[in-house]
Amino acid sequence: MSTTYAVYVRVSTDKDEQIASVENQMDICRNWLERNGYRWDENQVFKDEGISGTLFLERPSIQLILEKAKRKEIQMVVFKSISRLARDLKDSLEIREVFMAHNVRIISVEEGYDSQKEGKNDMAFELWSLFSAQYSRTLSAGISAALAAKVRRGEHIGKTPFGYDKTDGFLRINEKEATTVRMIYRWYNQGWGYKRIMNELNNRGIKPKLIDKWQVTSVQRLIRNPVYCGDFILNQYTTVKRDGRRKQIRNPPEKWLYFKDHHPAIISRTEWQIANRKDDNVSRRKVTPWNEFRGIAKCSECGCHMVIVQSYRKRVDGSTVHWKYLKCSKWRRGGGCVNHQPITYEAFRSMILNHMQKKGESFPLLLTNQLEKRKQDELFQYRRSLKRWKRRRKRLLELYLDRLIDKEEFEQKRTEVDRQIRAIYDQISILKKKEYREQHMESLREAFECLQEQNQDLYEFMRTLIDEIRVYPDGATEVDYSFEMPVQ
Structure with a gap:
């Protein structure tokens, strides 16, 4: 059969017995495919290894399969059981909706589920998904009960404390x-x-x-x-x-x-x-001051976050003057880095805002040019890489025709070359998606407009516009903007 399919396998831990189950899942799917007249293609196997089935967004392989379904590159997806697809009811049903919306046939071998036979309004998939989600909760409760029993016996759970x-x-x-x-x-x-x-x-x-x-x-x-x-x-x-x-x-x-x-x-x-x-x-306890640059401002020397350290001095009249300084968190926790030259949080905030407002003056022309340049540069790199792999595939064929390599070696190397070429095509396709760029531009435009309201919390807008701020010991800063290409 000429139907293009994808085989999905997943294991949730890196234990040896779980790793072995990858082969087990592949064998089960291969057996079903071959019994139903399909030719086995190991390059169509997508694996998520050591990732929980309850964490949908952290599974790159299922995300790629969904993307392929939307691009009409696959007509069928096969997996061992619905518990391998997802152990969260909501995620499982969302995945099914995407496949059904793009006419992708769903095969769950263990449950004997076939969407082509069941139709769009069947309850079988929903019931199996519910059982799978319940199993995950039951397993978690069982583990918790076992841990509680061990603690009741006087055993310690977790890391051994100092002392x-x-x-x-x-x-x-x-x-x-x-x-x-x-x-x-x-x-x-x-x-x-x-x-x-x-x-x-x-x-x-x-x-x-x-x-x-x-x-x-x-x-x-x-x-x-x-x-x-x-x-x-x-x-x-x-x-x-x-x-x-x-x-x-x-x-x-x-x-x-x-x-x-x-x-x-x-x-x-x-x-x-x-x-x-x-x-x-x-x-x-000192009240931790609000830091609009948390996770963004980092020490240039060790890469740790810059945090706020407070200081105060009492005046002659009895009143107290407070200062907030940015310091390397590693130095603050106990040394191991440098003590940065004092820079007040207010001065740092004002300096960054001034930089951002100057950038905003040339927006959206600057933004459009930068995004387009970034996209074109990335496309150029992918296309250059694609040409190299295509030339490699051509040379490989010439070596085989000249009898310099045997058929087995030729097939093995060609499989790897074809896999690389398909991966590059996937990246090019994703990069060309216009709607993502438009959404990104709109979010940046809104962030620039909100910077004018300096009295509000600017954390979310800073996260949108800035990737990272490196603070040097002498107080100098270097900013990586989310919309600018780095200097080569």
Whole structure:
């Protein structure tokens, strides 16, 4: 048969038994294809390996298959079971809708599902998708129950905390590290701050368990962790899916599973409670200022994010003057980088806004030219690469005809060349999609207009217009705009 098909396989972990199931899925699909008169083509196999079926947007192969369906490049997609396609009911039905809208036949071998026979309004696919989604939830609940049972037996789940060793699943006090833990709590209850404790530990050459130096956050987490008074909390966090991606959120305290006196304590419960008094935490904690450049502004030396460090000075009249400076987060956490020349957040914000407004004056001509130049440059690179692979395919055929290589070697190398050529055609096709460029231009235009309202939060607009800002130790900056080609 001449029908162009795609075979989709997926495994959710990198374990050996899961890796072997890739071959198992391929064999099942190949058997169905050959029994139904199709010629097996391994180049039409698309794999998502080590990726959960609940994370739709993080699966590049299924995304490529959907793109091929929209471009009418495939007429049929085959997979072992609907659980391989997706384990989220909404995603599974959305994928089916795309295939059906573009007349792509769907084959799920294990369930015996064939969209050509079932028709567009069948309930079979929806029921199997529901079962698959329920299985994923049941599996997750089973794992959670098993973990809770282990914790009830006194076993520790997760990384071994500083101050302890783990033997046969149970925590045992490491006396050398425990001495440091007791010292940290004593210092903190005497009024020391996190940074002072961090500096003292590093100056004494005391190393944490997993990294080379203590950081502010590692000291803070140690003090906040109830594990040191013998307690263990399970179910503090839940992994949820938002916009097709996995995100970890903190559960409300009423959902926590609190195991009191779970393991040997390093400090007394009273000492832990003193360190974690709510009123004391509020008085010590500085409110983190809002940073419109979070994730965008980075240190030129180490690549870490630039964060806001606050400073203040009391005037003679008793009032307080506050400053906010941008500093390398790696330096702030405990060294390992340079201390940048002080630049206030307000001065930095004003400087970047001035740059952006100057760019906006030549918009949209600049934007249109840059986008078109970027597209043409990328197309040129792909087309040049395409010519190279086509020449390679021609030379390969000449070698075979001149009997310089045998048929087996010829077929093997030609398969790889054809795969590369198809991949380049895919990229060229995606690049030519005009609607994406138009949407991108419109979002940039709106962002430039919003920059005029300087009193509002500009974070989202900065993310739209800027890829990265590199801040140098002397205060100089270098900006990569999302709409400009980098200087060659």
